[in-house]
Structures are given as structure tokens and as C-alpha cells.
Amino acid sequence: MKEVNASIITIGDELLIGQTIDTNSAYIAQELNRIGIWVKKRIAIGDIRSEILDSLEDQSRTAQVIIITGGLGPTADDITKPTLCVYFDAQLVVNEEALQNVKTIFQKLNRPLIERNLKQAEVPDKCTVLPNRRGTAPGMWFEKDGVIYVSLPGVPNEMKGLMEDSVIPRLKETLELPAVVHRTLLTSGVGESTLADTIEAFETALPPHVKLAYLPAYGLVRLRLTGRGAPREKIEEEVSNLFEQLKPQVKEWMVADEDIPLQEAVSRLLRARGRTMATAESCTGGYIAELLTARAGASSIYNGSVVAYANAAKEELLGVRHETLESHGAVSEETVREMVAGARDRLHTDYALATSGIMGPDGGSDEKPVGTVWIAVGNARRTIALKHFFRFGRDRNIELTAHNALTMLYRFIREEEGE
């Protein structure tokens, strides 16, 4: 079976100027990967005709699939469609289905339909139109000299709809694809180097078609095994066996043997035991609440959070004693312990975690410098608290605090509930 390679070309000055972070490419890469298409290259270029043409030409030499996003909007800087006409020697024509879609959307939004919007329904006459159920710009599918080109809008939500509805199913139909099998586990509280040393023998002994990757992120490291080949069943079995060999070697630090976020590992643990939790956040400012509620189904394990930024809020909403705040300060073991008790009590949960710290860049003192963070977790039986000292920027300190708090809670629940 021949390997199918893909390139992703994102078009738009906003990517080159750095005003927009490219989340589309990651999504597209994941989806292609899942069906056995290997992304060899991702390219971001501006809204410049010659650059677009050159990139298409270049990539068509090595890729069998080229996904293009962006530059399909209704404004003057969007030039993808006329450029595709040049590349494919095509003419813009109105597509009836796309036109109807534009009209329906504007009717629903109750917005006036202007000339500019109608242009969204024009497509090169050499493409197959992929209907966009979330927006006005249709997707386009071209084939030329054995290469598939797909042009998609840059709006993430619309691009995702088109990938799901049309692009992935069509690619699976059109191409004969190898199997790609990933198995990922999540570790917390250990560095990349120590992990690498621990599993060195395992890594060295891997067969050439199975790769191991280290994916570090703010105190967490994911280990991912990837196997490629055919038939799928054989690869799946092989990667599965290797994964089972790997797990016990990193047991000490493993919090999940799946590719899930840390907060999801906590949620699942609670759900499996029929327990609930609450959070009392000072320095993380709602970030942990957001992590926990970003996925549907949170309400069965998570009752809520008190984001107690002001001291008065800690007293009134969490019942932290005035004397505690007076004598120990907001960033102290005593305060986070009382925050845990208050959150559990007021939000009626089995478990709670609390954070209080100085995230920077200002607000530090000699005694409590910027980066000082207290975290506590507890249930009705006991509460434990730990002091951290993070030496990074505000964003990263918040992220590290959240990950450390969730890891601490995860381990605490496992101890309390039995493994």
C-alpha cells in the first residue's frame, strides 16, 4: 500500500502577522491522521496570488492531498477563489445550492443580504461544491494530475463542519489508506529526561514502524506510541501490546492511559465513584472551573466554584475567618484549608480544591514573592495543603497551579477511595 501524504496550506495575512493563532491546522492534521493520511508539511502564507500559486505547485510534487484554508471571506483581501481559478484554469460561476444557503442564513439571522454576500455563492467551474451548513462560504474539491485539492473557509467552526460532513468521508472513499494507530498516556509531575531514562530500553527496542513521542505541557508529559501499516488489526494488536508494556514502567506518574486532559481524568474518577467536587479559586481566577466545565456532562460531578478574588468574597462566600486572613494572609496554608472546607460545605460536595497565590507580575513581597502558591484538597475526613513556588509569567503560573491542583486532587481521590 502506498503512503498517502498531505500538505496543509493556510492563507491569510493575519497568520503571518501573528494576530491569529492557527488552531485549524492542528485540527485538520488530527483528522487526517486518524484516517491514515500523514501530514508532511504545513505552510502559512499571505493573501498574495503568486505565493498561493507557488505553494500549490510546490506541494503538488510531494503531497497527494492538499488542504487549503482561508481567504474565502467576502472582503477585498480574500483572493483564494480567483487564484484557484488561475491554477485550475477555471471560471467563477454561481452555484445554485450555495446561493440558496447564503439566502437562508441571512433570513435566519434577519440581516440584510448585500451584493457582497451573494459573491460567496460563486465557485470555480472545475470544482465539486462541498455544502457548508454553518456559514456562507462553500468548500471546494478539485482533482488534478492525481492530486486532491480541498479549499475550506478559515472560520474554525465552518472548516470543522466541512471536514466532518464532506472531506473526511470523501477522502476515505477515494483513497486506499494505511492504518495509523495511536496510544497515548498522560503523566504528571515528572520531567521528560527522567521519563526518557526510565524507558530507554523500551524505546530502543521499538520496531521501526512504531514511534514514541514525548509531548510536554506545563508539568504534564504525554507519551504517545504511533504504529503505521497494514492490516489494521495487526497494527492495533502490536501497538496495544507495546502500550501494555509501557504502562507499568511509568505507573508512578501516570494519571490516564488515554489521550484525555487531566481534568477529564479527575472527572472520570469522580463519576466512577459517584462523588462530587467543588473549587474555591483565588489566584486561578476561574480557570480550573473553566477546565472542568469545558466538556459536557460536568454537572454530574461538579457543583461549581467560588472565584474569590477579593478577601471579602473569601469571608462571605466561603466562610474563611476574618482572623485567618488577618493573621496569616490570603496566601497561606490556613486560608486554603478554610477555603476547601467552605467550598465543600457551601456547594455540598464530597471533595473540594482551593488555590491562593501571587501570580505576578506585581504583588509579591520578600516573605511571599511572586509565584508563591498554596493549594489544598480535601474531603470530610481530611485536608492536605502544599506550597509551591512558580517562577514564570502570569499565564504559565496560572496553568501550572491548575495542573498541580488537579493532579493533587486526582491522587488524593485515589488514596481516599482506594485504587
Add this chain to the structure above:
Amino acid sequence: MKEVNASIITIGDELLIGQTIDTNSAYIAQELNRIGIWVKKRIAIGDIRSEILDSLEDQSRTAQVIIITGGLGPTADDITKPTLCVYFDAQLVVNEEALQNVKTIFQKLNRPLIERNLKQAEVPDKCTVLPNRRGTAPGMWFEKDGVIYVSLPGVPNEMKGLMEDSVIPRLKETLELPAVVHRTLLTSGVGESTLADTIEAFETALPPHVKLAYLPAYGLVRLRLTGRGAPREKIEEEVSNLFEQLKPQVKEWMVADEDIPLQEAVSRLLRARGRTMATAESCTGGYIAELLTARAGASSIYNGSVVAYANAAKEELLGVRHETLESHGAVSEETVREMVAGARDRLHTDYALATSGIMGPDGGSDEKPVGTVWIAVGNARRTIALKHFFRFGRDRNIELTAHNALTMLYRFIREEEGE
């Protein structure tokens, strides 16, 4: 003055597989842009020697500056350094300063220093070493045939430190750079097409060295003017004048005449008036709190949030009446109005906002389908509430709710406080 073009090459399988979102490129592009270097291309490739060599070769034909990130870690899949040795015909040698840095970091972390870590101090003998004060992998600066190559670690925090400390200052010293001036304003509650129609005459009349870009994001659209040339003073004045012409044309929708996030516009408004606010979040689950506290200095205007996911939390922590929840439900005008009153009262603030909705994918009913959201904002004098209906995925519904709530609060404060 010759234009200086740059390319960014990011190395790492994790980018091609889509496991990591590339935030580094956006940051690097912004920083280069600020000093008048135009990023023409961004490329992401895997940890494959031939791909790295080809990309360096390719990009050196059109770019005068090439920034490379990633592949400098201590594990086996990190091959950037040996590959750079091939490209520059160099040898790996131990750099004493970098070695000392590695040792100091491990001492501080109190972690055992292993052989693998010492390799971090090896660099090609043809580079200038850029010290990394946040990690073990040093940056590297090469010059060859009039092109500058900079290799940086992929860890965002370390990369940023190196850009600030060394790369940007050195580029400014080494190159003669044109001025690039951006002016950006933020609109809310209007579509791209309507904006484009409103300012069509203005856009058409722009001189060729000034560009206008539309940057849409979840109910917000940023308009950015960019002028390039020399001398800086002239470009600045020109862009400034154009910006002042643009502002009144979009006054109706403008929430900021700077490139700041919506929440920062709200914060500044409150700070200028000496007012405070609180949030009572159900469906946004702490996301608005996180937005408001992500920047330092939030504590002067923001007292906190009650993330009342469970109904009991709405009653106990916000004083929403049991009868209200019983007869109207959690997602209702009555409930969000009482949440606003409760948040203002319990958190002792002038203003408050509240959100309650069904974010999906489950939990909808015929009467209140998925996407139904109630938002309220108020102060001591009055409270207003508005029902929305968002028809997207969970993430986007949360984002849209947050943006709509903050826009509604922004306009409410301006009405109440006078413009």
C-alpha cells in the same frame, strides 16, 4: 531601504499530528513584525533530517531571517542540532556557559543531573550561543551567505525569553529595518460584510503602502490598518490620520480603539470610573472570570465570581429564590436577574453580569433547545436581561455567550456612567 523578509520553520512531529497547537509562530511573527520584519512564510515539518535541510535551503532563497523552533530537547526524536551541523558543516562542541546553566537549573530544581541533560550544552561550533535563562537548551545564531538563522527551543516560555533577551535586540542591531505601524480597533455585534460595506469608500481610497485587514472572532471583528515604509514618523502620522478617519465611521459598533481584548475594554472602563464588578456564571462555567483575571491588576475592579453550576449553588451562594428556579427554571430571565442581584450583593460590587444557558450537546428541550442562553447585567439602579440563541458547538457557544455578556455590560456601563 530593502525589505527584510523572514520565514519561520517549526520542527516537530507533534505539530504535524495536530497534538500541539502552534502558538510559537504567532508570537514570533508579532515580535518580528513590530520591528519591521515581514514574515512571508511559516512552515511546519517533522523531525526528519532531509525535510529540515530542504526547508532551510528553500527558505534561504527568499528570506533574510530564518527562525527555527523545536527539536532541541534531550530525547531521541530531537534531531535539530545534528542536522544544523550538516547544514552549516559544523561540529558539536560543549559550550561552557550553557553547561553551567544546565547544572544550575538542576541544582535549583533539586533533580538528579543525568548524562542526557548534559547534551543540552552541546552546540555546533559555527554558532553564536544565545543564553536561555528559563531552560536548559541554549538558542543558536548562525550567519551564512547573508542570511541569519536562529534556532530556538520549542517550549513557548523559553522561546519567548530568548526572543526578548537576544534575538530581537540582535536583529535590530544587525539589520536596517523599515517602520511597520499598526492601528487596530475592536467592534462587537456586527458582521464583516456590513462593516466592509460601511467603509468601502475609505478602504478603496487607501494608499498602496497602507493595508486594511478584517479579523473576525466569535461575534467580534477587529479592523487593523498597517502602514509600512520610512521614515517612521511619517508612516506613524499617516496611519494615525487614516485611523482617525476610520473611527467615526464604525462608532456604532466600536468598543475599543486599541488592540485589546473585549474584557480589557470593560476593565479599563470600570477602572476609569472607579467602579467594581462581579460575575455569576452558570453556563459559561468560569470562563468570563478567567478572561477578566488573565491580566494582572484585575483585583482593583473585579471582586470575583460565583460559578453556580448546580441549582443549589444558585440558591445558597447567590440567593436565587427556590420558587424562581422551580417555576421558571435555571435558564430564565427571572433567574439571571436574581443572579445579578445576588452577585452584586454578596460580592459588594457596583455592577454584575450573569449567564445561564444550555450549552449542548445535551440538555435541551422543545421549549428551551440547546443554545438557549439568558444574559443579564445590572447595577443598583436597574437590570436588563436578554435572551440569545446560539446554534454552534459547546466551545463556541460558551465563547459567544461570554463575548455577548461582556459587550452588553460594556454598553450598559457607558449608558449608566455617561460617555
